[in-house]
Amino acid sequence: ETGVTQSPTHLIKTRGQQVTLRCSSQSGHNTVSWYQQALGQGPQFIFQYYREEENGRGNFPPRFSGLQFPNYSSELNVNALELDDSALYLCASSLVGRFGYTFGSGTRLTVV
Amino acid sequence: AQSVTQLDSHVSVSEGTPVLLRCNYSSSYSPSLFWYVQHPNKGLQLLLKYTSAATLVKGINGFEAEFKKSETSFHLTKPSAHMSDAAEYFCVVSYDKVIFGPGTSLSVIP
Numbered sequence: 050e051t052g053v054t055q056s057p058t059h060l061i062k063t064r065g066q067q068v069t070l071r072c073s074s075q076s077g078h079n080t081v082s083w084y085q086q087a088l089g090q091g092p093q094f095i096f097q098y099y100r101e102e103e104n105g106r107g108n109f110p111p112r113f114s115g116l117q118f119p120n121y122s123s124e125l126n127v128n129a130l131e132l133d134d135s136a137l138y139l140c141a142s143s144l145v146g147r148f149g150y151t152f153g154s155g156t157r158l159t160v161v
Numbered sequence: 162a163q164s165v166t167q168l169d170s171h172v173s174v175s176e177g178t179p180v181l182l183r184c185n186y187s188s189s190y191s192p193s194l195f196w197y198v199q200h201p202n203k204g205l206q207l208l209l210k211y212t213s214a215a216t217l218v219k220g221i222n223g224f225e226a227e228f229k230k231s232e233t234s235f236h237l238t239k240p241s242a243h244m245s246d247a248a249e250y251f252c253v254v255s256y257d258k259v260i261f262g263p264g265t266s267l268s269v270i271p
Contacts, residue, residue, distance in 0.1 A: 082259060091251055091261035092205070105258050139205065141259075149195055150259070152205040 053153035055140050061159045067128045070156045072140030074121040081123040082150065083115060084139040092139055098123060127158075135160045163188045165254050165262035173268040180239040182265045184252030187233060194235045195253040196226055199264075205251070211235060222246070242269045 054073045062068050074081050080099045084092035094107035098117035112128040121142070127134060137157050141150035168183040186192065196208040209220025216228045226237045235252060247269045252262040 084259075084261075091264045093261070094259045097259070107258060141205075149193075149207045149210045151207070152197075154204040 053140055053142050053151050055138075055153035055156050057156060058154070059157045059159075061161060062130050064130055064132060064160055066130050067126065068130060068158060070125040070127075070138050070140075070158070072123045072125070072142075072153060074123065074140075074142035075151045078142035078144050078151070079121055080143045081117055081121065082141050082143075083123070083125045084141065085109075085134075086137040086139060086155070088136070095125070130160045132160050134158065163192065163254050163256060163258060163260050165252050165260050167250075167252055167262040167265050169265050170263065171266045171268070173270060174242045175270045176244055177241050180237070180242045180246065180267065182237040182250050182252075182267065184235045184237065184262060185233055186235060186252070186254045188254055188256060190256050193255045194226075194228060195255065196220065196224070196235075196237050197251045197253060197261075199249045199251065201248070208237070208250075242267075244269050244271060 053075050056071045082097035083095040086092040095109050095113055096103055097105040101117045114126045116124045137155045139152055139155045141152045143150045164187045166185045174180055194211040197205045198208050199205050208224050209218045209226055211218050211228045218226050224239050226235050228235050250265045254260045
């Protein structure tokens with residue numbers, strides 16, 4: 050098993066900029082989901098992709114968008130960054146969501 | 162609508178004593194339920210999962226959870242706490258979305 054890897058591990062951006070975060074799913078997994086974890090809080094579901102299509106979304110604005118590629122890797126894009134977007138962004142993959150997700154270690158995004 | 166409530170934001174136990182972390186859920190469907198643990202500056206690790214099979218679920222590191230549909234609960238237990246159990250614990254419900262509870266911080270006193 051390769052596990053879920055995320056890049057970069059840390060990132061600093063300026064308000065108004067755009068950012069792309071990347072995730073490589075665990076080998077054999079076809080579903081990927083993204084979460085935002087603000088300091089001291091639980092992760093909040095952003096969206097999920099299955100076979101390159103979004104099939105679930107949380108309460109996040111459209112400036113949060115994503116992609117899943119044929120090799121099941123994924124990107125999270127955030128446009129027009131705001132200070133409140135500062136958080137740990139977690140990616141998770143699964144074969145079938147009902148049987149649990151494997152999480153990456155996250156990308157720590159700081160918006161200044 | 163799905164939701165998850167973790168009744169205690171912080172639990173403190175002595176080493177060697179039992180651990181109980183409480184979780185209640187609300188779901189219109191038969192959900193999958195999970196417990197995850199997050200150690201400081203570490204990623205999330207799956208402790209155990211309930212997927213409509215046995216109601217008593219055994220996980221890693223001696224943790225167990227019992228699914229009680231009538232009480233809509235999925236409490237996490239461990240007979241004897243270790244220092245290494247100190248961490249943040251999240252109860253999670255999953256159907257079409259994945260909903261995390263707010264978390265319970267477990268402290269273990271030597």
